[in-house]
Amino acid sequence: MNGNKNVLERVEELQKLASEAGIDISEELKKISDKVEESSSSTKAWQRVELARNPDRPRALDVISVICDEFVELHGDRYYGDDPALIGGIGFINGIPVTIIGNQKGRNLKETLARNGGMANPEGYRKALRLAKQAEKFGRPVITLIDTQGAYPGLGAEERGIGEAIAMNLREFSQLKTPVICIIIGEGGSGGALGIGVGDKVYMLENAVYSVISPEGYASILLRDSSQAKHAAAMMKITSGDLLSMKICNGVISEPAGGAHLDPAESSRRIKDVIVRDLADLMNRNPAVLVRYRNQKIRKFGHFVEDCSDAT
């Protein structure tokens, strides 16, 4: 970064010297400074991606252990199995019973393998829906902790209908007659993240990212060069600041200096503060109004122009 600043200062000096000497090299210099700025914004976005993927970041179960007085994990989708990549259960936050659902990544190789890198199979999404419906039935709010590259792109996942499982969650979470708060604590990757990402409030930890596809995927498909991931990360606008300004998320939860991995407990406490504040508000609302507002919000996403006289 300092390197970039020096280059930019040097460009300015050259500009001065050149104009004193009566030579016009401003176009060349502009090209250089544009390149520098571009690389610096790529670097910034990419740093966020790396922070979001840092193995020492608080994982869903770490967050749960801090924000809950008690937590009972519940297993299984009742159709096929239990997915260790997507966990859920009942917890108490300041004494309030809530249902918590979250992507669970590992911290080391062994855990990562056991948790399938936090990439859920259909069973995970169906378990999430089962627990969310259970929460609705018994009047508990739902908290989701999102941290996944995406749903698992495997053979079995396709055979058991990963598309259908996510689709059903999107439809049913939009209708849950209980408050739903979603927090992206690390990576928010594509449909796999959205599968537990439809709610009344969506927050991001400061260094979390949320995107339609991974920067690597974007680079290899649209830029046809997977080494362009850093560049893609900046183009795609995936940082918490980007998502806040695009009104996709309701707020950004600041992380301790240097990132959440340096103080997972403090990061989790900050998450808890936001949840406690919002629960007080959301639990006082009529569930039917909650559902209506949630859907009104969802229907507003998108940018288009309508020059149609036949508007319907």
Place this chain on the structure above:
Amino acid sequence: MIEKKIPCPSCGTESSAAAVEANLAVCPECGHHFRMEPAARIRYIADEGSFSEFCRNMKSKNPIDMEGYEDKLTEARKKANLSDAVVTGICTIEGTPVVLALMSFSFMGGSMGSVVGEKIARAMLKGVETRSPVIIYATSGGARMQEGIFSLMQMAKTASAAAELDRAGIPLFMVLCDPTTGGVTASFAMLGDVTIAEPKALIGFAGPRVIEGTIKQTLPEGFQRAEFQQDKGFVDIICPRSEQRALFVSLLKAHCPVSWRTSLAATNAALEESAAGGLK
């Protein structure tokens, strides 16, 4: 003038373009279903002259200022002669009003951005408003990456509209065409009350190459094809084009407006009353 020939990718037979077109873009030799554009589909599904289009000129913006996206859109509009990757409207089928949405694969691979999401959602809500069944022909490579996170949000938007249809008790008939993948599969395409697929259509969430990259082995023959999806329980009926209109006529009869009057909601209310001791 030399007659234009089209080679069939399945059997290799070269048929005249006119013969293929007359056969609903299906190979006369082997029954291979070529991809088909919305206008041609409307001709075989809707009663003649009954289709009236919604929001014909809705156009996408460039919500994340993606370099080159405007040019891509301009090019696609020219190539497909459409404003975006879906055509929606209302028509009749044997006199029954039906809301119809048809996607076009030739417009940026049928990808779903703001316009596709909005038009699909509005079509479904029009079904609620007019109490007309909704038929959607899906074909898409998935979310439109050039619109970034806004594309992802269209999945939530279309699913939210599908929930409204569901709650209102209006039927949603989905037709999955080759290919239906990614974010479209993981949203409205899998939310039909009856899911129909065209023969051999590729239907899945992750693309075959992505899966091969994950599992490091070649996928079995027929993986993610319509027949595979029916075998796995995700498709109700595989229906060739020539039989689709007749299928809709039957399905529409089975979901007639009369049955909606004694709808689920009314029955539920009556049941609650009965539980409270009101009904004997």
